[in-house]
Amino acid sequence: MTLKKIAIYGKGGIGKSTTVSNIAAAYDNSTFVIGCDPKADTTRTLVGKRIPTILDTMRDNPGCSKEDIVYDGYNNTICTESGGPEPGVGCAGRGVIVAMQLLDKLGAFDSDPDLVIYDVLGDVVCGGFSVPLREDYADEVYIVTSGEYMSLYAANNIAKGIQKLEGKLGGIICNCRNVENEEEVVSAFADKIGSKVIGIIPRSKLVQDSEYKATTVIESFPESQQAEIYHKLIDDIMMNDDIRTPHPMDIDEFEEFFYSYV
Amino acid sequence: MTLKKIAIYGKGGIGKSTTVSNIAAAYDNSTFVIGCDPKADTTRTLVGKRIPTILDTMRDNPGCSKEDIVYDGYNNTICTESGGPEPGVGCAGRGVIVAMQLLDKLGAFDSDPDLVIYDVLGDVVCGGFSVPLREDYADEVYIVTSGEYMSLYAANNIAKGIQKLEGKLGGIICNCRNVENEEEVVSAFADKIGSKVIGIIPRSKLVQDSEYKATTVIESFPESQQAEIYHKLIDDIMMNDDIRTPHPMDIDEFEEFFYSYV
Ligand SMILES: Nc1ncnc2c1ncn2[C@@H]1O[C@H](COP(=O)(O)OP(=O)(O)O)[C@@H](O)[C@H]1O
Ligand SMILES: Nc1ncnc2c1ncn2[C@@H]1O[C@H](COP(=O)(O)OP(=O)(O)O)[C@@H](O)[C@H]1O
Ligand code: SF4
Ligand code: SF4
Ligand SMILES: [Mg+2]
Ligand SMILES: [Mg+2]
Numbered sequence: 001m002t003l004k005k006i007a008i009y010g011k012g013g014i015g016k017s018t019t020v021s022n023i024a025a026a027y028d029n030s031t032f033v034i035g036c037d038p039k040a041d042t043t044r045t046l047v048g049k050r051i052p053t054i055l056d057t058m059r060d061n062p063g064c065s066k067e068d069i070v071y072d073g074y075n076n077t078i079c080t081e082s083g084g085p086e087p088g089v090g091c092a093g094r095g096v097i098v099a100m101q102l103l104d105k106l107g108a109f110d111s112d113p114d115l116v117i118y119d120v121l122g123d124v125v126c127g128g129f130s131v132p133l134r135e136d137y138a139d140e141v142y143i144v145t146s147g148e149y150m151s152l153y154a155a156n157n158i159a160k161g162i163q164k165l166e167g168k169l170g171g172i173i174c175n176c177r178n179v180e181n182e183e184e185v186v187s188a189f190a191d192k193i194g195s196k197v198i199g200i201i202p203r204s205k206l207v208q209d210s211e212y213k214a215t216t217v218i219e220s221f222p223e224s225q226q227a228e229i230y231h232k233l234i235d236d237i238m239m240n241d242d243i244r245t246p247h248p249m250d251i252d253e254f255e256e257f258f259y260s261y262v
Numbered sequence: 263m264t265l266k267k268i269a270i271y272g273k274g275g276i277g278k279s280t281t282v283s284n285i286a287a288a289y290d291n292s293t294f295v296i297g298c299d300p301k302a303d304t305t306r307t308l309v310g311k312r313i314p315t316i317l318d319t320m321r322d323n324p325g326c327s328k329e330d331i332v333y334d335g336y337n338n339t340i341c342t343e344s345g346g347p348e349p350g351v352g353c354a355g356r357g358v359i360v361a362m363q364l365l366d367k368l369g370a371f372d373s374d375p376d377l378v379i380y381d382v383l384g385d386v387v388c389g390g391f392s393v394p395l396r397e398d399y400a401d402e403v404y405i406v407t408s409g410e411y412m413s414l415y416a417a418n419n420i421a422k423g424i425q426k427l428e429g430k431l432g433g434i435i436c437n438c439r440n441v442e443n444e445e446e447v448v449s450a451f452a453d454k455i456g457s458k459v460i461g462i463i464p465r466s467k468l469v470q471d472s473e474y475k476a477t478t479v480i481e482s483f484p485e486s487q488q489a490e491i492y493h494k495l496i497d498d499i500m501m502n503d504d505i506r507t508p509h510p511m512d513i514d515e516f517e518e519f520f521y522s523y524v
Contacts, residue, residue, distance in 0.1 A: 012273070012385055013412035039415070050513075086426060091353070123274055123385040150275035153301070164348060251312075 003029075003114050004238060006170065007132045009122040010144035011154035015175035017042040018207055019144055020119040022230040023237070024077050025218035029114035031077045034103070036096045036132060038084025042119040045216045046073030053083020054099040066106040074219055078113065096120070096131045115238075122158040133167045140170040140243045142198065145189070147174070147182035149258055152189055159193050159248035168243040171198030173233070178203055185261040192257060193246045199233040202226070265291075265376050266500060268432065269394045271384040272406035273416035277437035279304040280469055281406055282381040285496040286339050287480035288489070291376035293339045296365070298358045298394060300346025304381040307478045308335030315345020316361040328368040336481055340375065358382075358393045377500075384420040395429045402432040402505045404460065407451070409436070409444035411520055414451055421455050421510035430505040433460030435495070440465055447523040454519060455508045461495040464488070 010016045017035070020042055024031045035042030040053050051071045057064050073079040082099030084092050103109065109116070118132040122143070132138045141162055145155040155172065162169055174186040174197055183200060190197045210220040217226050249257060272278045279297070282304055286293045297304030302315050313333045319326050335341040344361030346354050365371065371378070380394040384405070394400045403424055407417040417434065424431055436448040436459055445462060452459045472482040479488050511519060 012416075086422075091355070093353070121385075123383075154274075160348075 002112055002116060004140070005116040005118075005138045006237065007118040007120055007138035007141045008144060008173075009120050009141055009158045010173075010175075011151045012037070012039070012121055012123050014144050014146060014151050014154075015201070016119050016121075016144050017045075018211070019173060019175060019201065019230075019233075020117050021045045022216045022218055022227075023234040024115075024117055025074050025216040026227070026231045027115055027234045027238075028076065030111070031115040031117060032109070032111075032113040033073065033077055033079045034116065034118045034132075035079075035081040036099070036118055036129070037121040038092050038095065039121075040081040040083050043071070043073060043077075043079035043081055044214055045211060045219075046077050046079050047071050048074075048214050051079060051081055053081045054102055055083035055085065055095050058098070058102065066108055069102070069106070070108055074216065078111075080108065092121075093129045093131065096129060100131060100135065100137060122154050130161050130165060133162065133165050140168045140240075142170050142173055142237065144173045144175050145186060146177035147179045147185045147261075148177055151177075152185070152258060153254065155189065156193065156248050156254050159195075159246040163246055163248060166245055169193075169195050169246045170237065170240050170243045171196050173198060174200045176201060176203050181261050185258070188261065189257070193248050194244055195246050196242070198236055198240060199229070201229055201233070264371075264374055264378060266402070267378040267380075267400045268499065269380040269382055269400035269403045270406060270435075271382050271403055271420045272435075272437075273413045274299070274301070274383055274385050276406050276408060276413050276416075277463070278381050278383075278406050279307075280473070281435060281437060281463065281492075281495075282379055283307045284478045284480055284489075284492040285499070286377075286379055287336050287478040288493045289377055289496045289500075290338065292373070293377040293379060294371070294373075294375040295335065295339055295341045295379050295381070296394075297341075297343040297381045298361070298391070299381055299383040300354050300357070301383075302343040302345050305333070305335060305341035305343055306476055307473060307481075308339050308341050309333050310336075310476050313341060313343055315343045316364055317345035317347065317357050320360070320364065328370055331364070331368070332370055336478065340373075342370065354383075355391045355393070358391060362393060362397065362399060384416050392423050392427060395424065395427050402430045402502075404432050404435055404499065406435045406437050407448060408439035409441045409447045409523075410439055413439075414447070414520060415516065417451065418455065418510050418516050421457075421508040425508055425510060428507055431455075431457050431508045432499065432502050432505045433458050435460060436462045438463060438465050443523055447520075450523065451519070455510050456506055457508050458504070460498055460502060461491070463491055463495070 172190040434452040
């Protein structure tokens with residue numbers, strides 16, 4: 001039986017895929033990793049290469065099978081990528097909808113993985129990108145942020161989306177960019193919106209070094225302190241039962257909050 | 263008669279609004295500034311405060327008039343903000359469509375401003391956000407980027423959208439983040455996609471200092487070197503007649519290109 005279905009949201013470039021792939025690699029039971037960011041590189045470090053996306057595969061071969069879109073990855077993971085629309089025309093969010101429907105139809109969830117993780121872009125919190133939440137694919141959300149303005153701005157917007165949909169927030173993951181007062185501002189932010197910081201991930205060169213070889217830190221540097229941090233994060237997520245609907249700030253409150261820390 | 267209708271695209275947080283408001287303030291003839299980013303803060307430094315957005319105004323007052331959504335700003339500018347959807351439900355891109363239709367209907371373009379500038383988010387290049395281009399509201403695009411991966415990744419995606427719509431790219435604006443080889447990589451990027459760098463904007467503390475007072479650099483530090491740079495940029499844009507459909511890279515080309523510079 002699936003123990004948890006979680007969605008990781010955050011601004012583009014903030015470290016969602018790095019976090020998702022490393023916690024999936026760190027979790028020994030079966031994990032289904034679903035990349036829902038048009039960038040489509042969540043699963044690259046698990047599979048060892050970029051995999052074809054669901055949208056691209058469907059375009060070329062409308063009658064595709066599960067094997068065409070779901071790939072085995074490192075340490076008991078199975079991996080898929082929704083992919084994005086053609087720039088300038090399609091709807092990125094609808095891509096997520098179409099991808100989810102196909103996964104359902106092809107029975108991709110039938111193996112009952114212990115953990116399901118969605119990696120979702122949070123720059124534009126529109127109807128499309130909220131599908132994993134809205135359609136009950138995911139039960140709890142974690143937001144990745146640094147202490148930077150745009151990243152917290154996006155986190156606050158994501159919290160607005162979660163509140164609107166009466167979804168549940170499990171916590172905030174601070175992926176450090178080493179800006180001033182970073183842990184302090186992220187922790188105060190979590191507090192403000194009625195949540196908590198569930199993990200603090202330091203910046204580490206091992207992330208790039210492993211990424212370069214299309215692997216996770218877990219695979220390439222299993223004994224490192226960074227690996228230990230991802231292990232602890234997934235343990236804490238699996239044990240977390242304090243999940244709540246957040247109460248985000250309005251834009252004026254947010255700006256006042258942020259500028260009181262810089 | 264309107265001389266130019268331009269759209270400035272770029273990743274969230276890259277410096278679009280700063281650039282747009284400063285070049286609008288630097289241009290002495292009449293300018294219509296249209297913010298199309300859900301963040302809705304393009305015009306704040308021109309008007310001196312945040313203005314109500316078109317989407318919010320329409321929600322509260324469907325029969326609103328031009329005066330409710332178009333505001334006078336610094337140095338012969340008029341300003342409006344499309345605004346965004348409710349997080350989690352609406353479509354951010356459709357917001358742009360609805361806003362444009364209302365501006366048209368209320369005759370907001372009737373005064374024939376010499377210059378029209380659209381400030382558009384480029385993280386998600388979907389149907390919605392490409393409206394200014396697709397519906398011929400704008401004739402030429404400028405992309406703001408730094409030398410960072412995500413910012414160039416977004417720039418390349420925006421170029422894909424422009425190519426798809428057979429739009430025209432006027433050039434790349436490098437808004438420096440002071441990363442390694444920045445001018446070199448941005449200029450090589452411009453070259454690769456068949457465009458050119460039209461301006462290089464240094465990082466400057468004057469930007470934050472003026473922003474803090476809800477003004478542009480042009481207004482608060484008119485004699486500064488930074489102000490001069492924005493003056494030169496809008497002059498170069500107004501004189502630019504070398505605009506072309508770009509030929510963006512595919513994702514593998516892009517990664518190979520980027521990693522050859524870092
Ligand atoms: N903790 C970290 N330490 C060092 N680099 C990181 C860390 N987290 C992410 N990065 C780097 O930041 C970049 C963006 O991360 P990524 O996971 O792709 O972001 P996202 O999925 O949110 O777009 C990647 O190149 C990655 O190597
Ligand atoms: N040239 C610059 N020098 C210093 N700070 C800048 C510069 N350009 C932008 N910024 C800062 O970066 C932040 C984001 O800029 P903004 O124009 O709001 O980005 P966007 O409109 O693309 O989201 C702002 O706080 C602004 O002060
Ligand atoms: S619902 Fe979201 S993803 Fe879809 S077109 Fe609208 S803004 Fe884009
Ligand atoms: S829903 Fe979002 S991604 Fe889709 S067209 Fe609209 S703005 Fe674009
Ligand atoms: Mg990612
Ligand atoms: Mg902006």
